[in-house]
Amino acid sequence: MEKISSENPSIEKTKFIKSKGLKDKPHNYCPGCGHGIVHRLVAEVVEELGIREKVIAVAPVGCAVFAYDYWNFDVTEAPHGRPPAVATGIKRILPENFVFTYQGDGDLAAIGAAELIHAANRSENITIIFVNNTVYGMTSGQMAPTTLLGQKTLTTPHGREVLRDGYPIKVCELISVLDGARYVARGSVTTPKNVLTTKSYIKKAFLNQIENKGFSIVEILSMCPAGLDMEPLETMEWVDKELIKYFPLGVVKDV
Amino acid sequence: MKKLIQGNIALCEGAIDGGLEAYYAYPITPQNEISAYFAKVLSKQGKVFLQAESEVAAINMVLGTAVTGHRAMTTSSSPGISLMQEGISYLCGCELPCVIVNVMRGGPGLGNISGSQQDYFQSTRGGGHGDYYHIVLAPYDVGEIYEFAKESFLLAEKYRNPVMIIFDGYLGQTMEVMDKDSQEGRLNVKLEEKIDKSWVLDGCKSREPRKIRSLLMVEGMLEELNWKLYEKYRKIKENEVRVKLENVEDADLCLVAYGMSARVAKSAMIKLNNEGYKIGLIRPITLWPFPEKEINKVADKVKKFLVVEMNLGQMVDDVKIAVCGKGEVSFYGRPGGALVKESEIIENVKKFLSK
Numbered sequence: 001m002e003k004i005s006s007e008n009p010s011i012e013k014t015k016f017i018k019s020k021g022l023k024d025k026p027h028n029y030c031p032g033c034g035h036g037i038v039h040r041l042v043a044e045v046v047e048e049l050g051i052r053e054k055v056i057a058v059a060p061v062g063c064a065v066f067a068y069d070y071w072n073f074d075v076t077e078a079p080h081g082r083p084p085a086v087a088t089g090i091k092r093i094l095p096e097n098f099v100f101t102y103q104g105d106g107d108l109a110a111i112g113a114a115e116l117i118h119a120a121n122r123s124e125n126i127t128i129i130f131v132n133n134t135v136y137g138m139t140s141g142q143m144a145p146t147t148l149l150g151q152k153t154l155t156t157p158h159g160r161e162v163l164r165d166g167y168p169i170k171v172c173e174l175i176s177v178l179d180g181a182r183y184v185a186r187g188s189v190t191t192p193k194n195v196l197t198t199k200s201y202i203k204k205a206f207l208n209q210i211e212n213k214g215f216s217i218v219e220i221l222s223m224c225p226a227g228l229d230m231e232p233l234e235t236m237e238w239v240d241k242e243l244i245k246y247f248p249l250g251v252v253k254d255v
Numbered sequence: 256m257k258k259l260i261q262g263n264i265a266l267c268e269g270a271i272d273g274g275l276e277a278y279y280a281y282p283i284t285p286q287n288e289i290s291a292y293f294a295k296v297l298s299k300q301g302k303v304f305l306q307a308e309s310e311v312a313a314i315n316m317v318l319g320t321a322v323t324g325h326r327a328m329t330t331s332s333s334p335g336i337s338l339m340q341e342g343i344s345y346l347c348g349c350e351l352p353c354v355i356v357n358v359m360r361g362g363p364g365l366g367n368i369s370g371s372q373q374d375y376f377q378s379t380r381g382g383g384h385g386d387y388y389h390i391v392l393a394p395y396d397v398g399e400i401y402e403f404a405k406e407s408f409l410l411a412e413k414y415r416n417p418v419m420i421i422f423d424g425y426l427g428q429t430m431e432v433m434d435k436d437s438q439e440g441r442l443n444v445k446l447e448e449k450i451d452k453s454w455v456l457d458g459c460k461s462r463e464p465r466k467i468r469s470l471l472m473v474e475g476m477l478e479e480l481n482w483k484l485y486e487k488y489r490k491i492k493e494n495e496v497r498v499k500l501e502n503v504e505d506a507d508l509c510l511v512a513y514g515m516s517a518r519v520a521k522s523a524m525i526k527l528n529n530e531g532y533k534i535g536l537i538r539p540i541t542l543w544p545f546p547e548k549e550i551n552k553v554a555d556k557v558k559k560f561l562v563v564e565m566n567l568g569q570m571v572d573d574v575k576i577a578v579c580g581k582g583e584v585s586f587y588g589r590p591g592g593a594l595v596k597e598s599e600i601i602e603n604v605k606k607f608l609s610k
Contacts, residue, residue: 056323071464074459074465076468085311085315086319090322094325098458
């Protein structure tokens with residue numbers, strides 16, 4: 001839908017133009033899920049930078065594997081946690097193409113922690129879009145490496161405990177100490193302002209790759225109402241009030 | 256031109272002559288000569304060499320290069336190949352061509368660093384999850400290592416499927432004369448049609464976007480993929496079986512062995528035949544697809560088969576299936592990185608024949 005007619009047919013205003021980076025297909029994500037917003041931001045930046053025909057994206061294991069049905073460019077699947085290694089294999093052989101991974105907190109910070117750290121350390125000229133909603137969504141809501149202390153999940157029914165479960169991992173801060181990490185930023189998609197700021201982070205991270213600056217990662221605090229067992233609006237408020245306290249927003253590193 | 260060369264280095268030269276474009280691997284003995292060689296040579300040629308952080312990462316880097324339709328390879332030894340099994344399952348599910356080399360060592364667990372053939376089951380049964388197969392080539396001398404490495408990419412691309420080359424650590428370390436101009440040992444891969452590249456991901460310029468996946472959630476789709484793979488495997492079985500038969504026509508007993516075991520078995524056969532025994536040798540070159548029909552045909556005349564392996568008895572199961580009750584199948588082997596002995600093969604043959 002490109003144009004919406006107002007009540008007066010003589011005045012036609014363009015209110016929303018769908019990015020060419022997205023296929024014209026409805027998403028199957030749950031109501032209130034953040035993936036739809038993040039997919040769109042990525043697609044818009046791809047279109048604005050004119051790189052759609054150069055993109056080879058790597059989809060994760062988890063709900064967002066279906067990104068390959070929604071984005072209007074080449075996408076491959078990868079085993080759980082392995083997108084940074086798969087992206088390395090693509091970018092090394094096709095350095096002129098644009099390669100990014102899209103990963104959740106379990107994929108990136110638990111099972112794929114080794115691949116993440118070493119891709120960053122080699123300063124692979126790739127970009128990682130990291131969606132942190134503090135929970136394993138597709139498998140119905142288990143504790144993630146980023147689950148907050150005290151947070152209740154399917155596998156922490158009485159809340160996450162330090163002695164048993166350890167601390168939530170601050171991925172941006174962890175990665176930023178590696179010399180290979182060039183651009184590290186954390187945004188959220190809870191308010192229009194946050195959405196716009198996050199989009200500017202994604203754009204900067206993508207430009208870094210185009211300018212051959214090396215490894216960039218953008219963490220995006222997002223909502224998973226189904227996995228967190230909350231109403232959509234409640235989830236947004238929770239991200240704004242609780243999550244941001246532990247995972248502060250902003251550019252963590254830019255060199 | 257003839258030259259003296261080590262098995263592991265012959266593999267490198269074969270892969271380069273076969274068009275290798277990217278190599279990813281993690282250190283493990285007994286195959287470290289391979290990455291040392293590629294580290295020196297590939298970057299100079301403008302090709303990709305990368306030491307991965309693990310075998311898990313290495314096989315997924317191979318997967319990344321494979322989705323672009325370029326020629327990628329990884330090499331490892333037994334424990335490292337175990338770590339790659341998840342990736343190999345994905346490569347088969349996504350129908351991606353690539354070459355994986357296992358220079359086998361003794362197991363289970365950390366085992367040792369001697370040569371072994373203990374990964375036969377893992378290689379020929381699809382060592383990861385799901386119903387899948389990949390072609391398994393078993394060279395038995397340095398010349399064959401070179402030729403198989405050279406043609407393996409073509410074979411992989413012909414079927415959009417991984418190809419695995421397996422040999423034991425002893426053969427990898429063996430220095431012998433190789434002649435690149437010789438026709439011997441060539442696989443002679445035949446192409447009926449041009450290799451299809453309409454699936455590769457290289458950016459959707461002037462075409463519709465593509466996706467590569469093995470996740471098929473819609474009812475019936477995964478079953479459909481599995482039947483498609485089944486049909487592919489059927490074609491591979493029909494076209495790609497390779498086996499070497501020696502003195503089987505009027506033999507009273509056939510030895511069945513591959514790789515290094517086949518070399519020892521061959522010298523035992525020669526000694527026994529000089530003593531007046533009638534002994535043949537069946538040497539499977541493709542371990543999957545297995546030369547089932549060929550062995551079954553031999554069993555029309557030959558009624559005794561002694562399988563020789565550097566393990567506790569793995570290929571012997573396939574030989575029993577192939578012989579299908581037409582004759583007796585016996586086994587001699589040594590596990591744990593021990594080399595089979597010519598004298599023990601001879602002893603076992605004589606005992607078996609006198610029964």
